[in-house]
Amino acid sequence: MAVLKKFRSRWLSQSDPPIEPEKKAKTATPSWGMSYDIRPLTISQLEECWRLDQRCFIDGEAYSKETFDYLLTAPESVSFRAVTSGGVMAGFVIGLVEPDRTGHVTTVGVAPEHRRRNLAKRLMNEVEEAFRKRNVRLVRLEVRTLNTPAQKLYESLGYTISQTLPKYYSNGGDGLLMLKSLD
Numbered sequence: 299m300a301v302l303k304k305f306r307s308r309w310l311s312q313s314d315p316p317i318e319p320e321k322k323a324k325t326a327t328p329s330w331g332m333s334y335d336i337r338p339l340t341i342s343q344l345e346e347c348w349r350l351d352q353r354c355f356i357d358g359e360a361y362s363k364e365t366f367d368y369l370l371t372a373p374e375s376v377s378f379r380a381v382t383s384g385g386v387m388a389g390f391v392i393g394l395v396e397p398d399r400t401g402h403v404t405t406v407g408v409a410p411e412h413r414r415r416n417l418a419k420r421l422m423n424e425v426e427e428a429f430r431k432r433n434v435r436l437v438r439l440e441v442r443t444l445n446t447p448a449q450k451l452y453e454s455l456g457y458t459i460s461q462t463l464p465k466y467y468s469n470g471g472d473g474l475l476m477l478k479s480l481d
């Protein structure tokens with residue numbers, strides 16, 4: 299995931315109390331035959347997406363609501379969610395078309411109980427397709443050097459490591475820059 303600068307909230311005032319993520323989320327193991335739809339992710343899903351992100355990124359790097367507010371409303375954003383037949387968000391991906399026309403995958407996450415069902419792969423394919431439609435030919439993303447599952451995912455999709463990003467993350471962890479050409 300990318301480290302993004304802080305965004306000023308359009309809807310939180312200084313005096314608002316901090317918002318705590320829900321203590322308990324519904325995490326019953328879903329059946330293996332369950333089917334999922336991939337749909338656009340919009341500002342209407344801000345709350346649900348933020349809560350899911352808190353469950354995906356337990357390393358202190360989860361995005362704030364303000365950051366999601368920006369990411370889900372920016373015209374350069376291309377975002378998708380994976381949804382269960384019951385309408386619950388199981389995963390999400392957010393990409394930005396950067397000014398230099400590269401596609402930047404800022405974050406992708408799948409709820410722990412829905413992992414290894416190809417949801418991240420489907421979400422990545424969808425965001426790449428949306429990038430193609432906007433004439434993007436190169437996609438970049440950042441990933442922690444210690445995040446082996448995510449690196450395996452990206453490698454399986456054709457991303458290659460371009461460079462190391464020393465101390466990229468706020469806790470001092472190193473990152474890797476990965477790139478993929480869209481043909």
Ligand SMILES: CC(C)(COP(=O)(O)OP(=O)(O)OC[C@H]1O[C@@H](n2cnc3c(N)ncnc32)[C@H](O)[C@@H]1OP(=O)(O)O)[C@@H](O)C(=O)NCCC(=O)NCCS
Nearest residue numbers: 299406407408413414415416417418419441447448450451
């Ligand atoms: C990384 C993450 C998004 C993968 O989601 P997912 O839906 O489970 O991934 P998929 O089922 O689409 O996996 C596709 C391929 O990626 C690789 N992969 C995914 N998870 C893996 C794991 N835990 N170990 C090894 N390889 C893994 C495999 O090659 C897999 O194919 P396979 O299942 O046929 O072997 C998910 O683990 C997650 O949300 N992690 C926390 C948030 C995070 O780290 N996001 C990435 C930030 S850079």
